[in-house]
Amino acid sequence: FAPPRIVATTPAAKSSVLPLRSESALRSAVAEETFEFTAETDRVMEIIINSLYSDKDVFLRELVSNAADACDKKRFLSIEAGNAADALRVRITADPDKKTLTIEDSGVGMSRDELVANLGKIAKSGTKAFAEALGDAPDDVNLIGQFGVGFYSGYLVADKMTVTTKSMNSDKTHTWSSDAKSGFTVREEGEIEGSSGTRIVLDVKEDCSEYLEEATLRRLLKRYSEFLQFPIELYASKTTYDDEVDEEATKKARESDPDAKEVTKSVTNVKFDYEVVNSMKPLWLRPPKEVNASEHSEFYKSAFRAFDDPLRTIHFALEGQVQFKALMYVPKSLPFELNQNMFDENANSMKLYVKRVFINDKFDLLPRWLVFMRGIVDSEDLPLNVGREILQKSKMLGVIQRRLVRKSLDAFSDLQKNATEYDEFWKNFGKYIKVGAVEEQGDVQKDLAKLCRFYSTKSGDDQTTFSEYIERMPQNATKILYLSGDSREQALNSPVIQRLIKTDYEVLLLPEALDEIVCQAIGEVDGKKLVDASKDDLKDVFDDDDEDEDNGDFEELCSWLKLQLEDRVSSVKLSKRLVDAPAALTEGAFGMSPTMRKYMAAQAVAQEDEFAGFGGAGKPTLELNAKSSIVVALNNGDLTSDEAEDAAELLFDVAALTGGYELSDATAFATKVTKLMGQTEIPPKKEAEPVEAEVVE
């Protein structure tokens, strides 16, 4: 049955959510202003209209979630003001004759300024990032929601959108309208009695008429709005089979028997009315065991605009002094917003509800290293109408936070049981875990340390955990050694750990400054101290401290080198750690590794603060390899010669380069190397062998 044309007298219009005047009355209203979209918005709309055409369905999810958000806001504001909010609902009406689809809500609505601001520019992340991401996946409509361009997705199916809205805080009603090509107009509709709300009318494109069909709308709304807390009502047909008196048959029957009973017949009646299509039972209130994976998946996708399934689901209720229900998801991929800035404030997606009322998603329900988690907390005891600051400090919130962190840690540690899953997790969220290990203390830090992975001299392309490292440690060994570097290869090739590698003592290789900060913060794992291999004297590692500390036959060379390199080294001594390299630079216990020096210097530049110059703190020690031919030659040579001076400089520069330090004067280094190359004798060209001509028959 074809759905009817909607006229003013149908139940639909009578019970309109937003009590507006008829359309002609609206049109007669006053002055209209014309606006241009910001350049960014224009670009996004262009992308939406031209490239995102493969899954147009999402427009309905976007517009219905905006409508439900508006209802959420109104409910919250009404409670805060001590008023009862009137019936909150969202209504969807298709008119196949006019080719319009209308989405109405009785939410907060928008004032004129809000209309211009919210629907004139991109709400959140901006087009640049949007367009960049689309570069890789030009057809991925799921990105729309993630970029906060939800409203504009309406243009996937509509040539024109008209938004009529009345704000909770204003008596005036305004209409926004745009064909997405030539900016938008806003006009005032004059005073209209009644409550706030928004009505969006889409002029549906010729080739999108399926979105005017009841079956399509019902299917999509079921998918997208099942978990929304307000009634989502679709204007739909209802067929009833009623018994009616069959006059004709009754008359006939009574001709032969005047006392015959009325004859009835069954008739089909089709009525149109609004029908609630969602169950409105929040998922998190249901007993965890009764919610299956596909329900979680649907909920996760619709509540958090995700496009893949969650990696893990954490669903629990806490009873007792503090009561709340929580539902958290570990995402499978890094949420888009975090691509640009790993702690983007807008990326926080933990929603706080108090007794089923949405409060907001801006609370720090989790420490910042868990910013990637998505979820909902519904508290029974938090006050509904208290300011954010007070609530943020409340003890109850502290209890909730601790519990959420604990449950998250349990889930991560459970993930470790599945190597493939954990690899994926670590690739996406490893840096958050590391930041957590730096910022947390006590048991939480210990648990985070268990989740950390690092490259090592024995791990190859895989990474190792502290506990795997400890299992491989020699008996009685007490130190977990690490070395930072610009890259894994650079650390691996550093002369500082040559002998450790030769003697099979494992060293963690840390290619990022954060890794080193993590090791320093953790300090100790299962009683084994974490020690920087370039700072430690390694006495107990090599077990050969019988050799005394003095520099023996090299005493004079060491003192001379110290004088030569006075501004760059704090001391010069014979080394126990070297195998092939002639020399290495090492740091004292309180020194700073080259990686850390560079990191601090970069921070100082970035922040332009008092740390500037900090990178130069402390001088390293130059350690010499007594078995190296160049060191032996220097020791036996004339230290007053220019050649000895050059060799001393080169010795230092090579040690600095291989250790990951930056050369202070690269030109001087190049000059010396060029001079050396000049002394290299390259054998003369070999006589070319006469080539025998091939005989072609």
Ligand SMILES: Nc1ncnc2c1ncn2[C@@H]1O[C@H](COP(=O)(O)OP(=O)(O)OP(=O)(O)O)[C@@H](O)[C@H]1O
């Ligand atoms: N039905 C509505 N009622 C009231 N305000 C609305 C409605 N629809 C949109 N808005 C306002 O317009 C803004 C922009 O909406 P849009 O969907 O483009 O982005 P968003 O909802 O903020 O971001 P996201 O889509 O990522 O949630 C919203 O933040 C809201 O303030």
